Amino acid sequence: MTTVVLEKIWKEYGDQIVLENIDLTIESGSFVALVGPSGCGKTTLLKMLLGEERPTSGRILLDGMPLKPEPDWDRGVVFQRYSVFPHLTVLGNVLVGREFEKSRVLGRLFGINRAAAIDDARALLNAVGLSDHENKYPAALSGGMQQRLALAQALMRKPKVLLLDEPFGALDPGIRAEVHALMNELWVEQGITVVMVTHDLSEAFRLGTRVIALERRRNRPEEKERYGATIAHDIAVWPPKTQKKKQNGSALVEEAPPLIAADVSAAVH
């Protein structure tokens, strides 16, 4: 069970208030999409969840404990770019999380430990459809494949929350649809909790179980600085999507309903 609670978060840079009074509880197994106009602070919010930035006031709790003020294994991440290591092969990129975990000094595994890690890594590569490419370097992969690799790499470490920062923003529309289907599948299969920042509304509704819209309530130039963005809309996406394995153990084996908002998507594009 993983719950993330944000309590009265404010973020200011000097005189500029970016976010004000964010109160949010993210339940285990939900897929929260953060949307909003550019510059509204949605990436800042994600950076605070990641531990890269600290709120000016308020606190963030992960399973009831204050969040570590630096990035760590309990929060996985996929960025729009530079999410994978260029000097490691596809397999090496997935393995590296396990190697960091199990081998504190050398950062490398050998023998049976390595074999076991490779089995797990291959299962994940299979899940993201990269089985045939495990010996390639990321530079030889397309953008969509790199993002799928980044997902597998993040999932290998079994984070409590997976944070996505516009992960599919740089992809071509066709590829994006393909990765969306995969993302949905991973969320259903792996029972993960996801927070995704996106500027693509159709993507938010397509993948999310809940869409949070951030907005500045006052946008006149003279008052812009003193009013930050806050949660303007909190929409539960209908019909509800379900994960295969509920984390409390009661197995829900039903298939996820067909992806919602195909019509919204059509309307937007």
Add this chain to the structure above:
Amino acid sequence: MRIINRHPSRGLYILLATLPFIALAVTYAIGSYQRLSINPADKILPSVTQMMAAMNELMFVQDKRTGSYLFWSDTAISLWRLGSGMGISIAIALILGVTSGFIPFVRALVKPFVEAFSLIPPITILPILFIMVGLDEASKITLIAVGTAPLMLRAVALGVEEIPREMIVKAQTLGASTWQMITRVVLPQILPKLIVATRFALIPAWIFLVSAEAIAAVSGLGYRIFLVRRFLSMDVIIPYVLWITLLAWLMDLTLAMLQRRLFPWFQPEQKS
């Protein structure tokens, strides 16, 4: 069509590329021929035969005083000095460059000092080195290290700082400690850049080597050139200069090849 949009064919490219070399050689040959036909004892522009004769002496005839083959012993001692100096430089650049590029506290400690230190013209340190560590090998090696280390250290530190923030955050979300990030993320990504930095640093390294040997040494390529200068022995100086050029070129070539061979992942990224 504008000239910037026109490209020479492969054959024409090779022709154009060799042209300056041929022009220089021909100019030299004409000048040499003219001077020698006026005065056969002229030493300023020796003919190829004269150079070969002089080099034959140095390469294949044992020196009466030291019992060694001077050309080869000069080469060996110079390469040893160059290698030791560069080795020290590389070690300093790796250790301090990586830590100062990666760890803010080390950066605060190292960066301003190195920036100030790198402004000192290295050659002005040479007298200090001679006084402090003597005229032996140590002073020459130190000069090379002093002359190249700040340069390489800054290149490495910059390379580390250029690693995208996302990648470092990603490593942390995979649970990596600082040590693990240095060994598994930073070092592997910096090694190809270190090779590039080494290739650049070899140019000043040669300058400092030859300078140090010219000023105080009893052996070495630079020493020999400045020794025979007193006798106007262009027939030795020119082949030695060519030899140094060839050595420098071979080193550069080897490093470039090593970089391609060891870091296959580095190339495609560089192109984009």
